[in-house]
Amino acid sequence: MAEGAMANDAFVVFDRVQKSYDGVTLVVKDLNLSLPKGEFLTMLGPSGSGKTTCLMMLAGFETATHGEIRLNGRNINTVPPHKRGIGMVFQNYALFPHMTVAENLAFPLEVRKLDKSVRDEKVKRALDMVQMGAFAGRRPSQLSGGQQQRIALARALVFEPELVLMDEPLGALDKQLREHMQFEITHLAHNLGITTVYVTHDQTEALTMSDRVAVFNDGRIQQLAPPSELYEAPVNSFVAQFIGENNRLMGTVTEITGETCVVRLDSGDIIDAKPVNVSKVGDRTQVSIRPERVETNKARLRPGVHTLKAEVTEFIYMGDIFRTRLKVAGHDDFVIKTRNAPDQIRHQPGQMIEIGWLPEDCRALDAP
Amino acid sequence: MTEQTADGLMLAADGKPLKQSLNRALRRQKLRAFLLIAPLLIFVLVTFIAPIGDMLFRSVENDIVADTLPRTVAALADWSPDSGAPPGEPVYRALASDLLIAVAAKTHTQLGTRLNYEDSGFSSLLRGTGRDVDDMGEDVGKALVAVDPVWDEPVTWTNLLGDPAWISAQADWAKAGDKTPEPPFVPSAAAQKNLPLTAAAYGDFARVMQTVKEDSPTEKRPWNTVAVSLTEDLKANPSAAAAFGADWQPRLSAVVAAEQGGAIPAADFMAAFTESDKAWGTPQPWEVIKTFSPRFTSGYFLNAVDLKMTPEGIAPRSEAERVYLMLFLRTMVLSLVITGTCILLGYPVAWLLANLPARTANLLMILVLLPFWTSLLVRTSAWKVLLQQQGVINDLLVWAGLVADNNRLVLINNQTGTIIAMTHILLPFMILPLYSVMKTIPPSYLRAAKSLGATDWTAFWRVYFPQSVPGIGAGSILVFILAIGYYITPELVGGAKGVFISNRIAYHIGTSLNWGLAAALGSLLLVVVLVLYWVYDRIVGIDNVKLG
Numbered sequence A: 001m002a003e004g005a006m007a008n009d010a011f012v013v014f015d016r017v018q019k020s021y022d023g024v025t026l027v028v029k030d031l032n033l034s035l036p037k038g039e040f041l042t043m044l045g046p047s048g049s050g051k052t053t054c055l056m057m058l059a060g061f062e063t064a065t066h067g068e069i070r071l072n073g074r075n076i077n078t079v080p081p082h083k084r085g086i087g088m089v090f091q092n093y094a095l096f097p098h099m100t101v102a103e104n105l106a107f108p109l110e111v112r113k114l115d116k117s118v119r120d121e122k123v124k125r126a127l128d129m130v131q132m133g134a135f136a137g138r139r140p141s142q143l144s145g146g147q148q149q150r151i152a153l154a155r156a157l158v159f160e161p162e163l164v165l166m167d168e169p170l171g172a173l174d175k176q177l178r179e180h181m182q183f184e185i186t187h188l189a190h191n192l193g194i195t196t197v198y199v200t201h202d203q204t205e206a207l208t209m210s211d212r213v214a215v216f217n218d219g220r221i222q223q224l225a226p227p228s229e230l231y232e233a234p235v236n237s238f239v240a241q242f243i244g245e246n247n248r249l250m251g252t253v254t255e256i257t258g259e260t261c262v263v264r265l266d267s268g269d270i271i272d273a274k275p276v277n278v279s280k281v282g283d284r285t286q287v288s289i290r291p292e293r294v295e296t297n298k299a300r301l302r303p304g305v306h307t308l309k310a311e312v313t314e315f316i317y318m319g320d321i322f323r324t325r326l327k328v329a330g331h332d333d334f335v336i337k338t339r340n341a342p343d344q345i346r347h348q349p350g351q352m353i354e355i356g357w358l359p360e361d362c363r364a365l366d367a368p
Numbered sequence B: 001m002t003e004q005t006a007d008g009l010m011l012a013a014d015g016k017p018l019k020q021s022l023n024r025a026l027r028r029q030k031l032r033a034f035l036l037i038a039p040l041l042i043f044v045l046v047t048f049i050a051p052i053g054d055m056l057f058r059s060v061e062n063d064i065v066a067d068t069l070p071r072t073v074a075a076l077a078d079w080s081p082d083s084g085a086p087p088g089e090p091v092y093r094a095l096a097s098d099l100l101i102a103v104a105a106k107t108h109t110q111l112g113t114r115l116n117y118e119d120s121g122f123s124s125l126l127r128g129t130g131r132d133v134d135d136m137g138e139d140v141g142k143a144l145v146a147v148d149p150v151w152d153e154p155v156t157w158t159n160l161l162g163d164p165a166w167i168s169a170q171a172d173w174a175k176a177g178d179k180t181p182e183p184p185f186v187p188s189a190a191a192q193k194n195l196p197l198t199a200a201a202y203g204d205f206a207r208v209m210q211t212v213k214e215d216s217p218t219e220k221r222p223w224n225t226v227a228v229s230l231t232e233d234l235k236a237n238p239s240a241a242a243a244f245g246a247d248w249q250p251r252l253s254a255v256v257a258a259e260q261g262g263a264i265p266a267a268d269f270m271a272a273f274t275e276s277d278k279a280w281g282t283p284q285p286w287e288v289i290k291t292f293s294p295r296f297t298s299g300y301f302l303n304a305v306d307l308k309m310t311p312e313g314i315a316p317r318s319e320a321e322r323v324y325l326m327l328f329l330r331t332m333v334l335s336l337v338i339t340g341t342c343i344l345l346g347y348p349v350a351w352l353l354a355n356l357p358a359r360t361a362n363l364l365m366i367l368v369l370l371p372f373w374t375s376l377l378v379r380t381s382a383w384k385v386l387l388q389q390q391g392v393i394n395d396l397l398v399w400a401g402l403v404a405d406n407n408r409l410v411l412i413n414n415q416t417g418t419i420i421a422m423t424h425i426l427l428p429f430m431i432l433p434l435y436s437v438m439k440t441i442p443p444s445y446l447r448a449a450k451s452l453g454a455t456d457w458t459a460f461w462r463v464y465f466p467q468s469v470p471g472i473g474a475g476s477i478l479v480f481i482l483a484i485g486y487y488i489t490p491e492l493v494g495g496a497k498g499v500f501i502s503n504r505i506a507y508h509i510g511t512s513l514n515w516g517l518a519a520a521l522g523s524l525l526l527v528v529v530l531v532l533y534w535v536y537d538r539i540v541g542i543d544n545v546k547l548g
């Protein structure tokens, strides 16, 4: 993205930000990120990739070693946390144990010196918003994990911040509750028009909740894109591997013609692919193809495309889909997924089949 | 499988009530747990509970008067100090009998010490009279010997008053040599019936001779009180002689005749006592004896709060004698001040300990613990060096020009010295509980508060501080209770103005030997601590105290 565009409509901007804790290693290396108002951005990445560090720099609890962080066009590098007006939900909720739920919610209003009547009104509204109106008098320790989560959310929102940061807020909840809360959080964020930066290392959460996802690895953003693009068009092998299930095959480019290329796999087989990170004949590449994009019905393939011979090693019935494991070009961890439709073939182990795909579904990425 | 009976009880698999099976299972566990703590329990009982019980008992125990002067206490029962006059002759005689026994056993000096707590002068009174009591009634004894020299011989008395069986047993014993103890004296039935006072007085004499002096009554002339009793008995019952053998009748009749002829004077113990010490002629010493004759007394406790018991009731002690309430008050106030300074100094240190990186925090922790590894005496002595007027601190202040050389600060041998030295010594007891509580407060609370818009100070005061209060509570209780009973440091650096009640207790235990008062002071201290603990529980709540 160009510098000029960032300055215009961006609400939060990380401009060439670097961070080192010990002066030896960079935990965040050259981070550039720009967030328009109202966007729900998720930072996704493996453990230790620097997500929390970025969030803490934005909140003001860590200072950037280099670079600039701007909020609403203003450089906030030297603004103390309490003056940034950023709502924050912590991983362990950090509800004050010695205060009741209502007192917890009133706290940000109190330090802003609001009148008691206004305070009560806002607290009530915030509690109703997360459907916790009946729990105002309880202590945090008397609430379940999910209830504490809602209160933490309500507390971060009660003073109507324009930006809310959440660091793995659903990490401690069970699957069902988590899915429910995912829905509620996105719903609230969109309804209130709040800009949200959300940290998680759960990719499903990232895909279902966000407007855009920033995939972190090794202190860098690997790809910043909407969920569908991230899934369907990963820009490198890390992203392809990290998001969703993915079949990998190693090979060398033998021919590039515009939007398609031909790759010779290490087993000698020839396949079609879409060149993404390859530029010339002879480049090493890792091609990536999603299991559900592999076609077993030759009739549905474009004429003239290359196909591969495959041996079925395992057939797993999963209800809505079938998951079939194949041995392809020397790899025996190749997986395809097919929809459980009445006319769908159920392959038997040991059966020899032929597979193929549309060239644009198979991406020739960098070789790691 | 469990099922329910008609009345709703849960049944276990074997059909017994679930509750019963559970209890049986739990009982074994409880027994095991009890056996595990039994050694500690016994240790605590023997070394802690029992001494405290003993202390509580000692603070009210007052057996010594009733044990040493049983006859006097009984004789005084009818006398009232309100009469304004000293008691009658029987009381004097009773005291003479009691004193003769007490002097032989040397218990009269202990009694003197005890009564001296209540009325100074009593100790010398009893000592003086103890020396004279042997001679009281001597005129009667001499007159008796004048009537018949046989009364001067010890055997006359044993033969007259002893049981025939005892007399022969004693003779056998005397012949056999004195390897075994002499058979204890037994009065004859005739003597007890016809000469009751004499039999009783001689019984006392013989017992004291045999047990305390390890002498035979057959070889010692009895006390004059025995002779006096004989004349009394014969006066009351002139025909008593008839009850004794033929050889006794003329002797006893001679005594009766002499008495009637006026050759034997009537005993006058009152005069003898008054002659020994004029005080006995006034009601005052008798009042003291009567007031403190019960076996339990509130005297020590009254003394411990600067009151005393008088015949008119409880009254404040004289101005000069009032020390303990002031000492209690000073102990409380100084302990509170010390607790306060410990909080002020310890809180930031504990905060640093809990929040610095581990390496630095460990070093700091060693510095905090260092005082624990140094002898208390050494540390206190070091304070003496630092604080005295020619000491390091004053020298520095003078050198820096903050204090004039002729106007050096008095930092020791007063309350300032006690506060400074004790704050230093008790500081770790404040820091450690504070630290362990602060360690459990996650830094995310402070961050959350700041992200919600609180300044550093508000975040600290509204969020961090309330969560550290349990640590303050624990530290304060620890420091306050330790301070209130502290002894060595106030003794060494406190001078006259900076000593605590415990120093007074130590004085009474070690020097004045007034254990009853020491026990009463100690009990009061215990009560004060318990009351404060209760108040604290009321205000802060003991559940809020955390040691980590």
Ligand SMILES: Nc1ncnc2c1ncn2[C@@H]1O[C@H](COP(=O)(O)OP(=O)(O)OP(=O)(O)O)[C@@H](O)[C@H]1O
Pocket: A021, A022, A027, A045, A046, A047, A048, A049, A050, A051, A052, A053, A054, A201
């Ligand atoms: N206070 C700190 N001092 C030194 N190093 C730190 C500190 N906090 C984090 N790090 C290091 O910085 C790197 C990034 O940490 P960060 O907490 O940002 O990771 P993360 O992406 O949030 O991981 P996770 O998903 O496990 O929470 C890690 O290697 C971590 O060890």
Ligand SMILES: [Mg+2]
Pocket: A051, A052, A053, A167
């Ligand atoms: Mg993290």
